[in-house]
């Protein structure tokens with residue numbers, strides 16, 4: 001029997017690690033609709049609480065704390081050779097992230113706290129729930145899971161099943177951890193870039209809890225997701241994914257916006273649709289560095305960058321990319337005459353045959369543009 005948390009790893013082993021933590025009663029299936037997308041640019045490692053999903057129940061016992069759970073997460077990371085990681089967690093999983101960011105800041109590069117809090121409204125309700133679960137098991141409590149986790153009419157049967165099938169003693173020990181958790185007077189020490197995500201309809205950790213954290217954690221940003229209750233990654237995965245990507249992907253997120261402005265949505269959508277696990281890291285590299293760092297640098301205007309780029313593409317004979325960048329140059333404000341003047345200059349410095357092909361390519365693109373809206 002292993003003494004490690006059960007986990008699922010997705011994405012390239014060489015990508016930056018991102019750990020995903022679950023909420024009480026759920027399993028790593030909570031991230032099913034989000035993790036595969038995040039794994040395009042991250043080594044995603046999602047874990048199960050003790051006695052939940054596939055984790056052994058005896059990893060914790062009565063009187064457990066969030067610190068105990070955080071130690072189990074660090075042991076898992078150590079076992080996978082992961083020293084420093086980005087971390088996102090829901091509710092109890094978010095509390096683990098807050099604890100790590102305060103007590104082990106050297107391990108956490110960036111933090112997202114989803115439908116969670118610096119405290120869970122005192123010890124009493126959790127002590128009562130722990131007692132009840134120790135006495136009667138989880139079947140009856142699981143009957144009310146939908147109402148506690150989702151907006152009316154929504155459900156994820158797998159998660160409700162995981163709740164019912166969790167080990168009652170381990171579940172109760174997790175309730176003990178929630179009862180004792182209060183990080184309010186330490187939240188100001190968090191130095192990792194922090195994103196807070198609230199489900200606007202969440203009755204368990206309402207948006208006010210996340211706002212309280214936003215006021216306490218230096219530089220934290222807060223996103224409220226409409227139409228989401230307590231398990232936002234399951235109920236509104238697209239919204240959670242967008243927020244997490246913007247937070248964790250940083251330059252790549254910013255770069256993607258510039259890439260869309262310069263190359264057009266149609267082109268970027270096609271490139272994204274063609275993306276495979278094999279090309280994902282290259283796409284991410286392009287968004288992060290070419291678009292997120294270089295094209296966003298304001299030392300040169302976008303018009304100037306287009307002129308330099310056209311010249312470089314002619315010099316190396318990259319005529320497919322040249323066609324794309326003639327369209328981009330038009331978006332960046334160059335006239336057809338200016339593009340012609342750039343290509344004429346390349347005849348001097350790159351050679352007449354190269355400029356000859358470049359004029360033919362540009363002529364075709366400009367003619368297409370004259371015939372109708374740019375194809376992107």
Ligand SMILES: O=C(O)CCC(=O)CC(=O)O
Nearest residue numbers: 023024025091092148204
């Ligand atoms: O299952 C619930 O009733 C919500 C429990 C809670 O707020 C802690 C958690 O989800 O981890």
